[in-house]
Amino acid sequence: xxxxxxxxxxxxxxxxxxxxxxxxxxxxxxxxxxxxxxxxxxxxxxxxxxxxxxxxxxxxxxxxxxxxxxxxxxxxxxxxxxxxxxxxxxxxxxxxxxxxxxxxxxxxxxxxxxxxxxxxxxxxxxxxxxxxxxxxxxxxxxxxxxxxxxxxxxxxxxxxxxxxxxxxxxxxxxxxxxxxxxxxxxxxxxxxxxxxxxxxxxxxxxxxxxxxxxxxxxxxxxxxxxxxxxxxxxxxxxxxxxxxxxxxxxxxxxxxxxxxxxxxxxxxxxxxxxxxxxxxxxxxxxxxxxxxxxxxxxxxxxxxxxxxxxxxxxxxxxxxxxx
Amino acid sequence: xxxxxxxxxxxxxxxxxxxxxxxxxxxxxxxxxxxxxxxxxxxxxxxxxxxxxxxxxxxxxxxxxxxxxxxxxxxxxxxxxxxxxxxxxxxxxxxxxxxxxxxxxxxxxxxxxxxxxxxxxxxxxxxxxxxxxxxxxxxxxxxxxxxxxxxxxxxxxxxxxxxxxxxxxxxxxxxxxxxxxxxxxxxxxxxxxxxxxxxxxxxxxxxxxxxxxxxxxxxxxxxxxxxxxxxxxxxxxxxxxxxxxxxxxxxxxxxxxxxxxxxxxxxxxxxxxxxxxxxxxxxxxxxxxxxxxxxxxxxxxxxxxxxxxxxxxxxxxxxxxxxxx
Ligand SMILES: Nc1ncnc2c1ncn2[C@@H]1O[C@H](COP(=O)(O)OP(=O)(O)O)[C@@H](O)[C@H]1O
Ligand code: SF4
Ligand SMILES: [Mg+2]
Numbered sequence: 001x002x003x004x005x006x007x008x009x010x011x012x013x014x015x016x017x018x019x020x021x022x023x024x025x026x027x028x029x030x031x032x033x034x035x036x037x038x039x040x041x042x043x044x045x046x047x048x049x050x051x052x053x054x055x056x057x058x059x060x061x062x063x064x065x066x067x068x069x070x071x072x073x074x075x076x077x078x079x080x081x082x083x084x085x086x087x088x089x090x091x092x093x094x095x096x097x098x099x100x101x102x103x104x105x106x107x108x109x110x111x112x113x114x115x116x117x118x119x120x121x122x123x124x125x126x127x128x129x130x131x132x133x134x135x136x137x138x139x140x141x142x143x144x145x146x147x148x149x150x151x152x153x154x155x156x157x158x159x160x161x162x163x164x165x166x167x168x169x170x171x172x173x174x175x176x177x178x179x180x181x182x183x184x185x186x187x188x189x190x191x192x193x194x195x196x197x198x199x200x201x202x203x204x205x206x207x208x209x210x211x212x213x214x215x216x217x218x219x220x221x222x223x224x225x226x227x228x229x230x231x232x233x234x235x236x237x238x239x240x241x242x243x244x245x246x247x248x249x250x251x252x253x254x255x256x257x258x259x260x261x262x263x264x265x266x267x268x269x270x271x272x273x274x275x276x277x278x279x280x281x282x283x284x285x286x287x288x289x290x291x292x293x294x295x296x297x298x299x300x301x302x303x304x305x306x307x308x309x310x311x312x313x314x315x316x317x318x319x320x321x322x323x
Numbered sequence: 324x325x326x327x328x329x330x331x332x333x334x335x336x337x338x339x340x341x342x343x344x345x346x347x348x349x350x351x352x353x354x355x356x357x358x359x360x361x362x363x364x365x366x367x368x369x370x371x372x373x374x375x376x377x378x379x380x381x382x383x384x385x386x387x388x389x390x391x392x393x394x395x396x397x398x399x400x401x402x403x404x405x406x407x408x409x410x411x412x413x414x415x416x417x418x419x420x421x422x423x424x425x426x427x428x429x430x431x432x433x434x435x436x437x438x439x440x441x442x443x444x445x446x447x448x449x450x451x452x453x454x455x456x457x458x459x460x461x462x463x464x465x466x467x468x469x470x471x472x473x474x475x476x477x478x479x480x481x482x483x484x485x486x487x488x489x490x491x492x493x494x495x496x497x498x499x500x501x502x503x504x505x506x507x508x509x510x511x512x513x514x515x516x517x518x519x520x521x522x523x524x525x526x527x528x529x530x531x532x533x534x535x536x537x538x539x540x541x542x543x544x545x546x547x548x549x550x551x552x553x554x555x556x557x558x559x560x561x562x563x564x565x566x567x568x569x570x571x572x573x574x575x576x577x578x579x580x581x582x583x584x585x586x587x588x589x590x591x592x593x594x595x596x597x598x599x600x601x602x603x604x605x606x607x608x609x610x611x612x613x614x615x616x617x618x619x620x621x622x623x624x625x626x627x628x629x630x631x632x633x634x635x636x637x638x639x640x641x642x643x644x645x646x647x648x
Contacts, residue, residue, distance in 0.1 A: 055552060057551055085556060086554060087554075088553065088554040089552060089553030090554055093553070094552045098545065101544065101546065102545045102546055102548070103546055103549065104546040104549070104550065104564055104568070105546070105568065105644060106568055106643060107564075107567075115553065115555065116554065120554060151643040153644050167549075167553060168553075
C-alpha cells in the first residue's frame, strides 16, 4: 500500500508537577494520498496531542519521546526545525477547533492568510495578498474584497472557521489535519463547514485526518477510522466495517452512545464510567475498569494488537486467537 | 473607520476637560483651606508690601463671595496665568515653561530607553523561561524594582562621577562647552547619562517584568499555535505575532508610569541638580513658594491627564478591538 503518512510508535508525554501524563502512547497510523481518515475517541484521550506531535508543534512541558513520522519518505521527527517549517502549512496544514481563539486578534484576516502564502510560495506581498483574496473566495466567504480588511472580532464564528480553512488550504497541502473543526460552531453551520472542508480537500486531492467525536460526520466524510482510548489506538477499521461490527468493546460503547433518538449516528454522549487518569493509567487493558466484557487477563497484562480479517486491527484479549 | 477614530479622539479630549477643571478647583480649595489669610499663600508667605497684598486681594476678589473667587481663579488659570513668584520675580507659567524642556528631555530619554530595553529583554526572557539568563535578569530586575531612586542616584554619582570621573556630577551643561551644534549636544548627552540611567531603572524593571509575564501568557495562546502551524519562524512568532498582543497592557502601564516619573523627577533632579520641574519643585518646597507649588501642581496634573489621553489613543490605534465610544 502506498502511503502518504505513516506514524510508527509515536509517544508523547506531558511532564507536569503532578506527574507524567502519558497522553500519546505508541500510536501508529497510516494515511494514503487523498484518503480521509478519522481519529475518534473521548475528550482527553490524546487526539489533539497526536496531531500536534506529528506536526512537531508541542512545547515544553510536552515532549515527544519517540517514534517515527514518515511523510513522503522522510521522517518528520528527524528534520531540522527549518525543514520542518516548510512542511508546516505547506505540505501538512491544520484546521483547529475554536475559530475564536485560533486567529490573531490584532491582524487583519487577509494578512493572516497572506502570511502562509508568503512563506510557502515565496511570493511578494502584493501577490500574496491577491492569493489571500483568492483563498477567501475559495472558501465561499461573501464579499471577500471587504473581508480581507476585517479583524477576526468583526466576523462570526462560521466565517472565522472559513478563514482558518482558507489559511490551511491556501498552499494546497498534501495532508490536511482538522482537529474537531466544527465542535465550537453553531449546530446550524456545522454541516456547511464540514461540507466545505470536504469539497475543498477533494478538489485539491489532499488527504484528510479528521479528529472528531461526531460519528455521524465520520460516517459521512471518512474512509477509515482509528479509535483512540487513553493514549492508545484500540481499533482500526474501514468506516463500513466499523459501523457494521465494532471489534473492540470500547468502539461498541461509543457507537451505542452515539445513536440519537431517531436512531441516527451523531456525536457520542458520555459512556459509562470515568475516563482513566493518564498519569497512572489502569494496568493491563486500559479500558478494563469500564469494559462490560472484561475477563481475567484484562487487568493483568496488556492485550495483544490483533490483525483481523480484512486488515482490521483491534487491541483486545477477546481476539487473542485471531478472530 | 477613519472618521470614527477622529470622533473617538475628540471625545477623549473632551472628557479630559472636567478632570482638568477639578484639578484647578482642588488647588483653589487648598489655598482656602490653609489656615490664615489666603493672601499669605498667594503671595508666597513672604514679608510682602501692603500694596502688593492689596493688589492680590483685588485680583482674586478675596472680598467677594467664594464662588466668584473660584470663577476668577478658574478664568486666570485657563488664560495660563498661574500667578507670580516673588522669590524668582517671574511669572510662574514662564518659569515652568523655562524648566520644562530639561524635564522632558530627561523623561523622554529614559522613557524611550527603558521601554525599548525592557520590552526586548522581557520578550527574550519569555522565550527562554527559567533559563540561567532569565533567572539572572529576573533577580536583577527585582533588585532594581525595590531600590530607592535617590539612593541609586547617589551611588551612581559617587562611583561614576566622583570616583571614576567619567561623567559630570551635576547640571545639564558645562560652562566651557560650545554653545551650539554637535559639541553642545554631546555635552548635554554627557550630563544626561547618569540621571537618565537613575530615572530609567525603576521603569525598566517594571516594563521588563510586565512584558515577560504577558509574553509568556501570549505565547501559550491558541493563535500562536496557528502561526507555528503555518510555518512562521520562531523569531516572527515572537516579535510579530506575540509581541503586539503582549504589549497592549504594557502600553497602558507605560502611560501610567508617566505620573510616577514626574514624582520621581523631584528625587533624581535634586540629586543631579538637573534644572527641570522636579528640581524646581524641590526649591519651591524649601522656600515655601506657594505660587510656584500651586502652579506646578496644576501643570503636572494636567500633564498626567494629557498623558493618559495619549495612552488611550495609542492603545486604540494598536488594538483593533477597542470600540470607539
Ligand atoms: N498542557 C497540558 N498540561 C497537562 N496536561 C495536558 C496538557 N495538554 C493536554 N493535557 C492532557 O493530555 C491528555 C490528552 O489531551 P488532548 O490530546 O488534548 O485530548 P483530546 O483527545 O481531547 O484532544 C488529556 O488528558 C489532557 O488532560
Ligand atoms: S482487553 Fe479485556 S478489558 Fe480490554 S477491551 Fe478487551 S475485553 Fe475489554
Ligand atoms: Mg482535542
